Amino acid sequence: MMNRSLSLKVLSAVILFGAWEIAGHIPVSFAFPTFMESMGALMRMMGDGTMLDAYAETLKPLAVGIAISAVLGIAIGVWVGLSRFFDWLFSPIFIVMQAAPLAALIPLLILAYGIGLTSKVLVVCIMAMPVIVLNTAGAVRNTPDSIKEMGRSYLATDLDIILKIIIPAASPVIFAGLRLGISAGFIGAILAELKITPTGVGDIITYSRSIADYPSMYAAIFSIILLAVLFLNLLERVEAALFKGNQRGYASD
Amino acid sequence: MPQTSAAETGTDATEDTAFEIAVSTRNISKNFGDVEALNDLSLEFPLGQLTSLLGPSGCGKTTLLKIIAGLLEPTSGEVEVNGQKVTGPGPDRAFVFQDFALLPWASVIRNVAFGLELRGVARSEREAVAESYIKQVGLAGFENAYPHELSGGMRQRVGLARALAVDAEVLLMDEPFSAVDEQTRRKFQEDLLGLVQDQKKTFIFVTHSIEEAVYVSDQVAILLPRPSRVSEIIRPSSFRGKGVDNIRRDPEYLDIVDEIWTSLRRYVE
Ligand SMILES: Nc1ncnc2c1ncn2[C@@H]1O[C@H](COP(=O)(O)OP(=O)(O)OP(=O)(O)O)[C@@H](O)[C@H]1O
Ligand SMILES: [Mg+2]
Numbered sequence: 001m002m003n004r005s006l007s008l009k010v011l012s013a014v015i016l017f018g019a020w021e022i023a024g025h026i027p028v029s030f031a032f033p034t035f036m037e038s039m040g041a042l043m044r045m046m047g048d049g050t051m052l053d054a055y056a057e058t059l060k061p062l063a064v065g066i067a068i069s070a071v072l073g074i075a076i077g078v079w080v081g082l083s084r085f086f087d088w089l090f091s092p093i094f095i096v097m098q099a100a101p102l103a104a105l106i107p108l109l110i111l112a113y114g115i116g117l118t119s120k121v122l123v124v125c126i127m128a129m130p131v132i133v134l135n136t137a138g139a140v141r142n143t144p145d146s147i148k149e150m151g152r153s154y155l156a157t158d159l160d161i162i163l164k165i166i167i168p169a170a171s172p173v174i175f176a177g178l179r180l181g182i183s184a185g186f187i188g189a190i191l192a193e194l195k196i197t198p199t200g201v202g203d204i205i206t207y208s209r210s211i212a213d214y215p216s217m218y219a220a221i222f223s224i225i226l227l228a229v230l231f232l233n234l235l236e237r238v239e240a241a242l243f244k245g246n247q248r249g250y251a252s253d
Numbered sequence: 254m255p256q257t258s259a260a261e262t263g264t265d266a267t268e269d270t271a272f273e274i275a276v277s278t279r280n281i282s283k284n285f286g287d288v289e290a291l292n293d294l295s296l297e298f299p300l301g302q303l304t305s306l307l308g309p310s311g312c313g314k315t316t317l318l319k320i321i322a323g324l325l326e327p328t329s330g331e332v333e334v335n336g337q338k339v340t341g342p343g344p345d346r347a348f349v350f351q352d353f354a355l356l357p358w359a360s361v362i363r364n365v366a367f368g369l370e371l372r373g374v375a376r377s378e379r380e381a382v383a384e385s386y387i388k389q390v391g392l393a394g395f396e397n398a399y400p401h402e403l404s405g406g407m408r409q410r411v412g413l414a415r416a417l418a419v420d421a422e423v424l425l426m427d428e429p430f431s432a433v434d435e436q437t438r439r440k441f442q443e444d445l446l447g448l449v450q451d452q453k454k455t456f457i458f459v460t461h462s463i464e465e466a467v468y469v470s471d472q473v474a475i476l477l478p479r480p481s482r483v484s485e486i487i488r489p490s491s492f493r494g495k496g497v498d499n500i501r502r503d504p505e506y507l508d509i510v511d512e513i514w515t516s517l518r519r520y521v522e
Contacts, residue, residue: 150354153322153342154368154419164371168358245358245399 033215038222041215050204051223057200058224061117062189065124066182073129073181074174077136078167087137098130102188106195120192127188128181135177139170172246175239179232186228272299275455276321276423281330283316290316293330294482296474298423303449303456305466307513308476309520314459315351317481318425321457322348334423344372347421351428353408355400361387362396364411368419379418386414390444406437417448423455431461438465443497445469463513468500475513478520485516 017035024034033041045051079086106123113119143166151161167174193202201220208216276298283291290313298304306314319325321332323342332339334346347368355364362383363370369379387396390410400408409429416424430438446469449456460466466473467489475485492503500506 146350146352146354147356149319149324150348150350151371153324153346153348154371154415155342155344156371160371165356168356171358243358245356245360245401 031212031214033218037215038218041213042219042223045204045216045219054200054204054220058189058193058202059200061120061124061192062185064117065121065188066128066185068121069125069128069132069181069185070178073132073177074136077133077174077177078140078162078170080133080137081140081170082162082166090133091137094130094133097126098134100126102126102191103195106192110196115197119196120189123192123196124185124188127191128185130181131184132174132177132181135180136170136174139173139177140166143169168243168246171239171243175235178235182231182235183228186224186231190224272302274298275300275335276457277333278317278321279331279333281317281320281327281332283313283320283325284328291320291327291481294476295330296483296486298455298457299472300455301449301453302471303445303458303469304472304474305458305460305470306474306476307460307463307466307517308481309478309517310461312476312478313481314476315427317476318348318427318457318459321423322346322425324348344419345421346423346425347416347419349409349412349416349424349426349429351431353400353405353412353432355408355411357400360397360399361392361403361411364400365414365418368415372419382418383414386418387411389417390414406433406441409433409441417452421454423457426456426458428459428461430465442469446497463510463517464501467506467509467513473509473513475516487513 020038021035024032024037027034042051045054076086076090080090081087102123105126106119109119109122113122147165147169148161151165156164190202190205193199194206198206201224204220205217208214208220274297278294278296281291281294282289294313294317296304306317308314316325320327321334321339323332323339323346334343337345356367359367362380365387366374366379366383369382370376374382384396387393390413392407392410392414395403395407400411403411409432413429416426430441433441442465445456445458448454449469449471458466458469467487470489471493473487473489474483475487476482477484487509489505489509491505492500495503
């Protein structure tokens with residue numbers, strides 16, 4: 001099983017990169033380098049420390065933003081899911097946040113919070129948090145009554161019911177929200193570096209494009225996607241380790 | 254309209270007084286908005302015996318059971334367990350759910366120990382208790398399986414073991430065998446008779462099946478459709494001691510099944 005899914009992953013990577021290599025050779029555009037050229041640029045930038053410096057910058061708003069979005073997002077989501085009042089209070093904010101065109105909000109953020117870390121963290125949060133909150137709230141609200149009732153009949157306190165029943169029951173959907181939110185957070189982090197001030201990975205992209213060093217530009221884009229994929233895989237492992245039995249549907253199905 | 258009170262069937266009225274009463278419900282009424290689920294229902298459950306609640310679908314059996322469990326508040330009337338008024342769920346009662354209500358993310362042993370976990374019993378202690386009940390319900394070897402890996406019958410055994418593990422005096426069972434196949438159900442019924450005999454517990458058992466009710470019960474309470482009240486109490490007496498294999502052939506068993514069907518059939522039309 002494990003081996004098969006691993007080899008499938010390798011196979012799909014080989015096909016993707018192969019297609020990239022061929023497309024680079026045709027070439028589809030003079031601005032589209034081959035896979036090998038891009039990997040070369042990636043190796044070079046990793047060797048000379050450019051990448052390291054860039055990620056030291058980019059990871060700051062990304063890590064802070066994602067941590068805030070995950071912790072606060074799940075907490076607010078649980079609250080919103082449990083209480084009609086908090087639903088009324090918070091849900092509209094996150095629905096608007098999710099629907100709002102972020103590019104249009106960035107000038108406002110800069111006006112209010114300047115061009116520093118705060119604005120970038122906020123961009124990551126605006127991208128990541130709504131889906132985490134809304135997914136968590138929906139899942140909490142849909143916890144099967146029968147297991148909550150079971151908890152009460154076996155003398156669970158309200159806190160027991162939240163921690164030992166509602167959150168584990170909601171966890172598959174919470175994790176789905178986290179995956180979506182974190183991917184969006186990665187987009188937000190790069191967007192912030194392209195639209196607010198060019199730093200980190202966003203700087204590599206902007207600068208190498210301006211000097212027509214396309215392999216470096218694609219290497220930077222590739223590296224951020226790779227990081228996102230690795231992180232999401234890690235998240236999947238965490239989920240599998242925490243809630244084993246949730247893997248295959250519900251007992252009462 | 255026949256205004257039935259606890260009717261004269263068999264020998265009950267005289268015998269009732271002879272038993273110590275574990276649970277009594279007095280003048281219970283329950284309305285859900287406009288729906289009158291229970292109306293002025295009074296019933297007593299003798300200590301150490303199994304009482305079935307039998308009645309057509311929607312007549313309020315689950316509602317009554319949940320009121321006894323303290324999960325629902327009656328609109329009026331009261332429930333006493335061992336002389337104490339019920340105000341909510343308590344350690345003296347354990348519930349077996351029709352849909353099992355297992356935690357899908359928890360292993361069998363954690364599910365069985367869940368009631369003890371909520372009571373703050375230390376892990377090693379509660380797992381030891383859980384293990385012995387898992388063995389007793391015939392699931393030894395499945396301690397670390399997850400609910401989705403078990404059959405319906407096995408899941409209900411987990412639900413039963415969870416209820417037994419908290420060692421409550423009263424077991425409330427809501428159609429526990431309705432989701433399992435006929436063979437498993439018969440085996441469960443036999444096991445249940447054994448449990449009632451050696452567990453000194455009071456069982457309140459909801460079922461749709463007339464045969465099942467007569468087979469497992471010391472006392473069968475027949476409920477009328479909404480608004481529900483007790484129409485008859487029947488105490489099968491003669492075949493209880495004859496061994497599980499002979500019950501289904503016993504003339505009294507067959508007579509009682511027939512009699513209940515006669516009194517219920519007019520509500521089915
Ligand atoms: N939460 C509720 N809200 C509104 N009405 C309810 C609720 N629970 C039960 N009822 C109503 O009360 C009546 C009795 O329901 P109950 O579930 O107790 O029946 P039952 O005898 O257990 O039926 P079954 O044998 O089908 O399980 C039904 O008519 C149902 O519509
Ligand atoms: Mg019911």
